[in-house]
Amino acid sequence: MTLQNRSATTPEPHGRAIEISGLNKWYGAHHVLRDISLDIAESEIMVVCGPSGSGKSTLIRCLNHLEEYQEGEVSVFGHTLQRNTQSDRYIHQTIGMVFQSFNLFPHLSVLQNCTLGLTWLRKKSDSEARDIAMSLLERVGIANLADRFPGQISGGQQQRVAISRSLAMEPKIMLFDEPTSALDPEMVKEVLDVMVNLAKTGMTMVCVTHEMQFARQVADRVVFMEDGEIVEVGPPEQVLLNPQWDRTKEFLDHIL
Amino acid sequence: MSNKTGLKQFVAKPARLPTQNDQTIIRRIHSRCFNTIGNSILTISVVVLGWYVISAALDWAVFNAVWHASTRRECMNISPEGACWAGVISWFNGLIYGRYPTDQQWRINLGFILAVMWLFPLSCQKIAYRNFILLSWIGLYPFFGAYLFLGGTFGVDIGVFHGVLTCLASGFFILLYANWLLAILNKPHLCEIFQPLASRLFNRWSQPLCLLFVWLVLSLPAAAVLSQVQLQPVAIERWGGLFLTLIIATFAITMSIPIGVILALGRQSTLPVVHWLSLLVIELVRAVPLITVLFMAVTLLPIFLPSDMELNKLSQVLFAVCIFAGAYMAENIRGGLQAIPRGQYEAAQALGLGYWFTMLLIVLPQALRLMIPNIMTSFISILKDTTLVSIIGLFDIMLMARNISNDKDWIGLHTEPIAMISILFFVLCYSMSQYSLNLEKRLKVDRS
Ligand SMILES: Nc1ncnc2c1ncn2[C@@H]1O[C@H](COP(=O)(O)OP(=O)(O)OP(=O)(O)O)[C@@H](O)[C@H]1O
Ligand SMILES: [Mg+2]
Numbered sequence: 001m002t003l004q005n006r007s008a009t010t011p012e013p014h015g016r017a018i019e020i021s022g023l024n025k026w027y028g029a030h031h032v033l034r035d036i037s038l039d040i041a042e043s044e045i046m047v048v049c050g051p052s053g054s055g056k057s058t059l060i061r062c063l064n065h066l067e068e069y070q071e072g073e074v075s076v077f078g079h080t081l082q083r084n085t086q087s088d089r090y091i092h093q094t095i096g097m098v099f100q101s102f103n104l105f106p107h108l109s110v111l112q113n114c115t116l117g118l119t120w121l122r123k124k125s126d127s128e129a130r131d132i133a134m135s136l137l138e139r140v141g142i143a144n145l146a147d148r149f150p151g152q153i154s155g156g157q158q159q160r161v162a163i164s165r166s167l168a169m170e171p172k173i174m175l176f177d178e179p180t181s182a183l184d185p186e187m188v189k190e191v192l193d194v195m196v197n198l199a200k201t202g203m204t205m206v207c208v209t210h211e212m213q214f215a216r217q218v219a220d221r222v223v224f225m226e227d228g229e230i231v232e233v234g235p236p237e238q239v240l241l242n243p244q245w246d247r248t249k250e251f252l253d254h255i256l
Numbered sequence: 257m258s259n260k261t262g263l264k265q266f267v268a269k270p271a272r273l274p275t276q277n278d279q280t281i282i283r284r285i286h287s288r289c290f291n292t293i294g295n296s297i298l299t300i301s302v303v304v305l306g307w308y309v310i311s312a313a314l315d316w317a318v319f320n321a322v323w324h325a326s327t328r329r330e331c332m333n334i335s336p337e338g339a340c341w342a343g344v345i346s347w348f349n350g351l352i353y354g355r356y357p358t359d360q361q362w363r364i365n366l367g368f369i370l371a372v373m374w375l376f377p378l379s380c381q382k383i384a385y386r387n388f389i390l391l392s393w394i395g396l397y398p399f400f401g402a403y404l405f406l407g408g409t410f411g412v413d414i415g416v417f418h419g420v421l422t423c424l425a426s427g428f429f430i431l432l433y434a435n436w437l438l439a440i441l442n443k444p445h446l447c448e449i450f451q452p453l454a455s456r457l458f459n460r461w462s463q464p465l466c467l468l469f470v471w472l473v474l475s476l477p478a479a480a481v482l483s484q485v486q487l488q489p490v491a492i493e494r495w496g497g498l499f500l501t502l503i504i505a506t507f508a509i510t511m512s513i514p515i516g517v518i519l520a521l522g523r524q525s526t527l528p529v530v531h532w533l534s535l536l537v538i539e540l541v542r543a544v545p546l547i548t549v550l551f552m553a554v555t556l557l558p559i560f561l562p563s564d565m566e567l568n569k570l571s572q573v574l575f576a577v578c579i580f581a582g583a584y585m586a587e588n589i590r591g592g593l594q595a596i597p598r599g600q601y602e603a604a605q606a607l608g609l610g611y612w613f614t615m616l617l618i619v620l621p622q623a624l625r626l627m628i629p630n631i632m633t634s635f636i637s638i639l640k641d642t643t644l645v646s647i648i649g650l651f652d653i654m655l656m657a658r659n660i661s662n663d664k665d666w667i668g669l670h671t672e673p674i675a676m677i678s679i680l681f682f683v684l685c686y687s688m689s690q691y692s693l694n695l696e697k698r699l700k701v702d703r704s
Contacts, residue, residue: 066602092608103603107622116617117607162603169607 015042016077017173017204018063023072025058025228032058033069034228042172043202047215047236050225051251056208059225060175063206064095076173096166100178102158104150110137110161111146117169136164140194156187160194167198174198176207210255212240224248317675327665343666344676347656351676354496354651360407360488364499367404371397371506374429377436384435384445385467392428394510400425401503405495407487423482427475434474446470492570496651498680500570504652505639508577512638513631515578516585517620520593523586534586541583546641549576554648573645581638588630592623625699632692636685653677 018040025033032055040046048056061067063074065085074081079090105113114133118124124132137143140160145153150161159179166174176195180188192214199205199218209215215222215236222239224232224247232239232248243249279287289299320338322331323345331340344351353361374393377383399421403414410419435445447467454466495503522534541549553576554569561567567575596619604614624631646655657673660666 064606066605087605087608087610089608092606095606097603097606099599099603101599103597103599105600105603105618105622107625117609120613120617121608165607 016040017042017044018206019073019075020063021073023059023062023069023074025055025062025067025069025071032228033062036072036228036230038223038230038233040204040206041220042204044220045199045205045218046207046221046223047219048206048208048223048225049210049212049215049251050223050231054225055228056225057177058228060097060177060206060208064097064175065091066097093169094171095173095175096169096171097175098159098162098166098177098179100182102150102155102162102182104158104162104165106150108149109146110142110148110150110153113150113161114165114168117165121169133164133168136167137161139197140164141190154187155183156190159183159187159191163191163194163198173204173206176205176209178208178210180209180211212252212256216240224251226251328667328669339672339675340666340669341672341676343660343663343669344672347660347663347666347673350497350659351653351656351673352498354500354656355494356490356496356499357488357494360490363404363407363487367401368502370404370429371401374432377432380436380439383439384447389432392425392432394514396421396425396428398507400429403482404487406490406492408489409486410483413489419482423475423479424471426478426482427471427473430474430478431471492568495570496653497656498653500645500650501639501642501652501654504570504574504577504642504645504650507574508581508638508642509635511578512581512585512634513624515582516589519582519586520589521615523590524593537579538583538586541580542587546577546580546644547647549580550644550648552576569648569650573648573650577638577642577645580641581634584634585631588627588634589620589623591630592627593619595626596622628692628696628699632688632695636688639685639688640681653680 016039018038020036020038020040023033023036024031036059048059050056058067062069063076063081065081065088068083068085070083076091076094079094081091082088104110105116108116111130111133114136115126115129118129118132119126122129134143134146137146140163142153142157142160142164145157145161150158153161163179179195180191183191188211192211195205195207195214196218207214207219219236221233222236223230224239224243224245226247231245232243239248240252243252290296316337317339320335322334322338322340322342325331325334325340325342326346328340328343331342349358349361353364356364371393374397375389378386378389380386383389399418403418403422406413408414414422431446438445447463447470450466450470451462454469455462519534519538522530523538525531525534550573553572557567557572557575600618600622601614604618609617643652643654646652646658649655651659654677657677658670660673661669663669
């Protein structure tokens with residue numbers, strides 16, 4: 001698998017996948033998201049970066065109802081989210097999420113982790129669910145581990161299972177919250193490769209990550225956040241190589 | 257060594273076996289028990305003390321004991337120092353079956369054998385509808401068991417509802433064993449055989465309907481046989497002994513899990529009514545001793561129920577013991593629920609699993625497994641607590657044992673029956689705790 005610029009292989013983005021306008025969120029008196037407005041187009045790859053505590057996780061968790069917010073509006077393909085965290089079928093069907101700490105279900109085998117949603121929510125038969133899950137595990141290169149349990153495989157493999165688990169539900173949008181930051185350097189690549197391949201299929205992706213190599217190669221736009229605000233948004237060449245703000249430059253100097 | 261790139265090639269050293277650390281037993285004992293003067297004194301005094309206690313106990317229970325005698329007096333004459341097991345032996349039947357008619361006791365044996373056999377197919381991983389086995393054991397077997405133990409004729413002593421469920425239970429049992437046999441022979445299971453027929457008749461729901469159909473068909477011959485058989489009716493008042501103890505304990509143990517789960521989830525609920533109601537039940541029941549709960553069930557329950565509904569004492573006791581065990585179980589399960597990391601809920605929610613799926617598929621399986629040791633401890637104490645029902649006059653094993661000393665032949669024989677019951681309970685409880693250790697190992701949440 002080679003990393004390559006995706007713009008050549010994917011169709012031009014069209015239509016809006018996510019629209020965020022005037023989003024504000026407080027934890028008690030702590031103002032964690034301040035007037036966030038951002039549109040994400042269909043098939044766009046958006047990378048979110050910024051220092052720790054700047055509200056990156058909070059922002060993407062607001063997009064799929066894991067976090068409630070007090071002001072503003074978020075809509076997904078025109079469907080407006082409720083502000084509270086009541087479960088919303090449309091949102092969970094449309095958006096998949098991958099977490100920093102994998103959050104696999106430890107009492108289920110790798111295969112069962114992937115078939116769970118298919119059998120119970122999509123009402124697929126056992127063999128159908130199994131076929132779908134196996135083809136996804138094949139795609140991320142771990143079909144041979146299907147019968148192991150999450151505690152028996154490496155972190156990189158666990159994260160790839162988590163990606164397959166989300167993909168099994170056929171989401172239109174995938175959110176990644178620092179998917180590689182709990183991994184050893186050697187495993188980071190295997191997970192990033194999977195994400196790059198996913199990007200090539202035209203999936204809309206919002207990735208919180210500090211892997212700037214990844215951002216440069218696949219991102220359509222990069223968002224830099226600080227103290228709950230969006231400081232800069234733009235194509236990776238602009239934000240990463242030619243930042244307009246001192247704070248962005250300082251941060252990039254740190255991690256590059 | 258170097259290869260084409262000019263770098264040295266890394267080759268790992270060959271692995272070798274760990275150095276053997278073979279200590280003889282004598283040396284091991286020495287290094288653990290006699291390594292210091294203090295330890296030596298401690299070891300010797302424990303051994304001496306142990307010897308006195310054990311030899312005295314053995315003298316009483318084995319060497320000086322009387323096994324054959326017809327009255328307590330005879331025992332005393334033969335060996336005044338020893339245990340009089342003869343009394344326990346002559347009452348043994350009563351201890352096990354209570355006052356159940358002797359010629360009908362095969363029904364109890366059969367009932368227990370069937371109850372155990374119902375669970376055997378669980379050992380087969382491939383069997384169809386494996387999840388239903390435990391459910392049917394909880395939901396169907398009790399009706400069958402009640403019919404077997406109570407006896408009577410269908411439609412006369414046994415109500416229609418009870419009779420139908422008894423037949424369905426028998427039908428399910430046959431289905432279970434047929435499927436087990438087919439699974440062992442690697443053949444498709446019964447419902448699969450009839451599947452083509454069913455899918456031609458109904459285009460939707462063909463699978464569950466097919467299962468229902470096969471089950472009903474198998475229940476018909478069972479119904480035909482059962483309606484012809486006339487079992488001699490045995491009143492509940494005659495049930496007793498270990499038989500009754502096991503019924504109460506099994507019932508309480510199996511019901512404590514669902515009741516506990518409901519109360520624990522209720523307590524965590526954000527709906528105020530559900531939350532406060534669960535909290536009230538849990539705290540009320542836990543703040544009161546079991547004896548009072550039992551007395552309240554016997555005296556208060558009939559007042560609350562409509563007057564034409566008459567409950568026998570056993571149902572009242574079962575109700576009380578279930579609520580009591582459930583309230584304690586709820587706290588165990590709550591402990592397990594709290595140990596589940598938030599990430600698990602979030603991952604489940606992100607997948608789109610709603611509240612019930614998240615709880616049933618993700619959270620509870622993990623919480624229950626984490627809590628196996630605590631749950632087993634509760635099970636064991638439930639089993640032991642059931643002996644309290646003797647206080648409100650059920651002839652369980654405890655009351656039967658105390659009755660021995662009222663028998664004119666064995667008057668005053670207190671110690672031996674109690675010793676016998678202790679041994680019995682030890683065997684039961686110890687096997688439960690060993691089984692729990694085994695279960696814990698097999699069902700570890702993360703199989704690392
Ligand atoms: N549950 C919570 N209660 C109160 N404050 C919180 C909570 N979760 C996050 N915060 C605060 O909100 C702010 C943003 O947190 P967030 O997790 O979104 O940061 P982040 O950018 O993802 O950081 P990191 O790179 O460390 O993951 C932080 O200051 C954090 O302390
Ligand atoms: Mg974060």
